[in-house]
Amino acid sequence: MRRRDFFKKGATAAIAVGAIPMIATSCASTNDMVYDRENDKWYHLGTGKSGVNSRKKTDGYDVAVIGGGAAGICAAVASARNGDKTVLIQDRPVLGGNASSEMRVHLNGVNNIKGKAERETGIIEEILLHNRFDNEQEAFPVFDHVLYDFVVREPNLTLMLNTQAVDAVMDGDQIKSAMCWQATTEIMFTINAPIFIDCSGDGLLAATSGAEYRTGREGKAEFNEKYAPDEPDGWQMGATLLMSSKDMGKPMKYSPPSYAIKYTHEGASERRKFAGFHEGIWWIEVGSEDDIIAEAEVNRHKLMGYLHGVWDYIKNSGKFPEAENLALDWVGSLPGRRESRRFVGDHILSEKDMTEHKHFEDAVAFGGWSLDEHNPGGIENISEPPSYFHYHFKEVYQFPFRSLYSKNVSNLMFAGRNVSQTHIALSSSRIMATCALQGQAVGTAATICNKYDVLPREVGQKHINELQEQLMRDDVFIPKRNANDPKDLAKKASTIFGSSTSSGDAKNLTNGISRDIYGEINHWQSDGLSAEIQAEWESPITLSSIEIKCDTNVKRNIMMRKDSKNDDLYGNTVPKEMLKALSFEARVNGGWVALGAITDNRTRLIKMKFSSVKTTAIRVKMTETYGAENVKLFELRCYA
Template sequence: MKRRDFFKKGTKAVIAAGIVPMVVTSCASSKDMIYDEAKDKWYHLGTGKTGTPNRKPVVNYEVAVIGGGAAGICAAVASARNGAKTVLIQDRSVLGGNASSEIRVHLNGVNNIKGKAERETGIIEEILLHNRFENEQESFPVFDHVLYDFVVREPNLTLMLNTQAVEAVMGGNKIKSARCWQSTTEKMFTINAPVFIDCSGDGLLAATAGAEYRTGREGKAEFNEKYAPDEPDGWQMGATLLMSSKDMGKPMKYSPPSYAVKYTHEGGHKRRKFAGFQDGIWWIEVGSNDDIIADAETNRYKLMAYLHGVWDFIKNSGKFPEAENLALDWVGSLPGRRESRRFMGDYIVSEKDMTHHKNFEDAVAFGGWSLDEHNPGGIENITEPPSYFHYHFKEVYQFPFRSLYSKNISNLLFAGRNVSQTHIALSSSRIMATCALQGQAVGTAASMCVKRNVLPREIGQKYINELQEQLLRDDVFIPKRPANDSNNLAKKASLLFASSTTSGDVKNLINGISRDIYGEINHWQSDGLLAEVQLEWENAISLSAIELKCDTNLKRNIMMRKDSRNDDLYGNGIPKEMLKALSFEARVNGQWKQVGEITDNRTRLIKVKLNTLKTTAIRIKMTETYGAKNIKLFEVRCYA
């Protein structure tokens, strides 16, 4: 790949100046660099004693999740909710990965299919709804704390921040333990678990375990991919450094820092646009054709230099008079990475699996972002477009479970951009909400591994139907895979009717499809508020739980954006369609009895647990939404 030398100042001196060399002597060895606690000269003034700090704890869990981005959070929460004692290990002080306040990428998903969203449900939607309630001001630092709250409130889940899994301890082809360094406490944890999930993106734990992986771009021939290069190469999509600015109400001067690299936009491709520059420019990006992880610090130095060079161009070139009153309000120091290791599973998802909408018997997630392959040269190759939007999907595609566990490390699962797929497939599935669906799938699978004392491959071979049914119950949509849970007593009701209907059919509430899709209606909608749905059984059933899926308008995005967009495709508030208040009644010994009430519902998946009772009928009374004049439901379930 040829690159133009378009900068007036090179980066060599800038990069070199930022590198701090390691001091090495002729007598130094790796042993000399290991902290020896026995030599610790600790004198505790409070006790008057000397001692040795205990900084090597060993802890045991059933599932260990590495990486606290969208995929890792959903994996850990799913594992914990399904009964496994789980730990979530995150190497930063905040959760969220690329969506955190440190990087501030929009938590995108299937944002636009034929002009509408096809929003992800399950845990990731629960997170985004939680943010809409708790972070009305749309602050990224507050979003960090919303995510923290979402994780720490789970009773079966332990969170370890500022902790990096640096090494796998192996027993044959199985990970026995993860050695994890916690920088704030100077502790080297040994985390023991029967199942590990690597959602860290770069996958250091998986790599040290010996899991097979690849980097770079496959050539056309290997998977018959139309959009792959003719021959394989080492290029990986780069990382981006973002910023945001603030209108100060008066002219603001800007002087670039010493390390900035002059930017001119001379010869820049017409698709390198500056629209929305006040909230950052995603194509300030640097890739790598070799070891993108080893290059990370060098590329960070470059990106800081390029970012300030571009902002200098915006402020001082005279081409952007609208920037006169703008001043930098926040500048990122941690680039958001798109690609590095891709670990090999029993199946490698490729371009045609997506564009041909292959039907996978082990489908557990979906995607639909375009095949969006960024120019691997990034800003160092500005004559090319910043991204090649190869293919725009008209419907969502499936993602299989066989691509979410390692082919050669028996107790290792993964989710996110490091899963088993080609470079071209990654260009679509790398989007965070898609990664989150993968995370919920592997977290649920991991809990099943613990319950059944089996390994991930066996889940895929013997228990895939059970995994899919649990995901569907937990409000994950799997394309072309209706739910058919034999334990769902609602499907066995002899009568199902509603007080009023304006669209759909009340029987849709048990058809196993929990959204309107493919042009088909799968809902029931009331005529006004004060609506009721009733189910009856010929013989009394034992009932302990009722579950509903209400409407949150999945055709409209709700993730937080820097521009706080609010239009037909994006909403910056609580979905008005969501059900807010409802109550539940059961007919016991011929008499109706209220058994539950919710006055401030905040989720699409509504669950009410009951003291087990014998009943011949239930009645769901719905009285309030967050603004819609009718009530829409997609599913009713009942369980003993």
């Protein structure tokens, strides 16, 4: 019996893998996965009944998102907010992926372009702001709960933790169902959906669907990449284990465990530095030139050994007297992976697409981290630098939608490090905030698929303008692309003005550019508080919502860091520039009518919805920021 046929039998079929109770024997002529509870001898003392305990469930959704890292969270939230019933399936007990408390990697983005790039907005910024409000102490375990709150509060979104999508049931070239094992409940879920999005990094569901993918490094010739090796090979950037230490106020001894691997630093590249070692060393890394997924447990054991070997060197070599009072207070056990499968889309993004800033008509995201290709051997090749940092960008590049859906599985999209790109391109775009923008793009695209009953490729071919306009309305910046939503009635206003102006012009609020970029001012800023903006129409219009984008100082990063930086580039508090208190009014029959007020705003994109009114003018009164003397706005939108 073929495996796909086995699943289509439906009534008795199910799966198990790894921690899943998988039945597979070497003498069997098939590789069927079996989930059979007929031998379950359950006797319930409370009821006196015995029988088989049911462990199978089937659920249906409009969109199924696999993977709960930054990309998956943004994909699922975007899909849910745009009206689709969505499920987010995460194989860990916490959300966040590499940024979770299990791995504790900084959620970086284009901040590698120091002081010259404006960071990511949209859902990922909203997440980071949510953390600034609710996790002032900057605790990674609390960040897990901040992310949990951010997801479960969405009414259209179902979260399934401790659940892995282990196999795809196919119907032609489309995924019909995802077979998902929830380890904590022993339940095998069959998840049905018309659109699947794999944001899991390793992409097990996508791989089992038959989606084309590649691993390793392309040679120079295939994409004319300057920084690729001369010939293709199998190397993938490795995974890293982090740790942190605490100053105990007295000398602390350290004895390495039995599995520690001796480290001497002899012959190491001068670029293998120990700066900030008390918060972890990112180059304690092991890569692979073959099947990095199959080798994961072997490499995890190695990494634990290398981590303790390096800490032993720091504590006991005598070369780090500043470490005398330090003791480990957290050690990672789950390596943060950088690379494995890269699925093939209609376009494979390459080095030159980025370095030459290629313009894509279907651009939906951007990036700007350097071409940060880690040494293939990792810590096992210490004579080489830990990363080559081939190229530093001076401005952001575009990321196309054609690299975010499968070439051969027609209802499959992806976001994160598993998207359609070369190894060299991945060295930049793998950064989590960049992955998050991809996630918001595909989550939004999924709702357009369902709206028109089309597949992702057709969204790219026929509905790309609608996708881009919705993303920009939802506060995503697309380089070199101005918003021009025909439904936005603010663009039809005869005049827009402010009560006072210290910089910019109120007319900028409808120019379609929601940030100051490329040396141009696209804002209006008041001269003190309180302040007002007002829009007028020559003929009455019907309105039911007003949307504005305020200032959160996107030149300053707000991700949580283990070293809690607070300088010109990083802020560890709520941005003082953000608008806190405001109210909305409409002029109806010559008089001003209150539409609503917000006293504790927590987002850059502020939406006020109200019962429809027929009006000739609206005004927004702004009374308080989180500390700035003036209020700055970048956009005003009005909708019926």
